[in-house]
Amino acid sequence: MTEREAFESVRGWAIAAVALATDPATGRDGTRKVDPFDIVTPADGLIERYLRAQVRAQFPGHSFLGEEEGGANGAHGWQWIVDPIDGTLNFSTGLAGATCSIALRRDDSLVIGAIADLTTRSVYRAMAGSGQIIATTSEGDTVCRATTSRAGAARTFLEFGWEDLDQVMVGTIEVLAGTRPRVIRMVGGAGYALLNIALHGGCFLGIGLRIWDIAAGIVIAREAGRHVRLWDDGTLTHVVVGEADDVGELATLVEQFGSMRVAPVT
Ligand SMILES: [Mg+2]
Structure with missing residues (x-):
């Protein structure tokens, strides 16, 4: 089933996105997009292009909506929705709180979500209806326990x-x-x-x-x-x-x- 396949694929994609973002060769210097605080770094474009290529290769019938290069919001069928770096101002200035955010939507339903924390390098994934969040760290995969303190x-x-x-x-x-x-x-x-x-x-x-x-x-x-x-x-x-x-x-x-x-x- 497509969801399961996508859920497995996104694990490796998110890990690769962390590697691209944290590679010193990629660069974190921001350039201005719209207003002085709305910035983009070389990592934003690099990660989005990488993810577009992965989707094209593995799910050629799926559409893609990304922050940097666009796409149609609300397209029917399968659509990947990606923010290559969410929190670019944090990322560019050495603060925690930057992530890579990858989701898959089927028609109007969001079915998969993966967030890679670019500071801890951990990846968190969930599939709609599973009741589980899976964390991937250097130790391997574990099921997270959601709490409310x-x-x-x-x-x-x-x-x-x-x-x-x-x-x-x-x-x-x-x-x-x-x-x-x-x-x-x-x-x-x-x-x-x-x-x-x-x-x-x-x-x-x-x-x-x-x-x-x-x-x-x-x-x-x-x-x-x-x-x-x-x-x-x-x-x-x-x-x-x-x-x-x-x-x-x-x-x-x-x-x-x-x-x-x-x-x-x-
Ligand atoms: Mg962004």
Whole structure:
């Protein structure tokens, strides 16, 4: 079955992506894309081209949507959705929180998610409906145990589709401050945040993101039993993830702030 085959293939692809990203010869120097903080490194393009070639060779009937070279969002049939490096600003400046994010969608359903943590070099994968997250480290493959500690559950991760602090970010935090005690985290990598929520609990609010930022993380979070609500108009996406109560509460913020800033700074 295609899902199983893809699930096995993505393990090696993600490991290769880590090797490409962390090879000193690849380079981490960022160049500006749209705004001064929206950057791309040589590793972004290299990893995306590698993954496109793998998909073309192993799944020639599948389409491909990647951050750097595009593709049609919402295509029917099998589609790979890739962010070669999510959290490029972190990656380029030596911070943790950068990942490679690879997902497979069949029609409207996200069926496989793989996230490679470029700092620890570990790969996490899940297949929809399996109820399992598999971690691959230098020690081999293990099944992860998803937990929700009290400290884990206290965290609300925020991600926005732009980097510069603005009234949408401030307004979001202000509303959250009026609800209940929260620990706010803005790690600058949606994949990293979603993976951490899957493994340790907490909730996530993403506004003005792109589908490749969150597709793999959604699959992994769902297999950990987290609830997900996604708004995707084919260009921009908003998403909330967490326990059922969190999702209901954070959805009201998407309704309030989701349309306030829809285009990147030019
Ligand atoms: Mg990226």
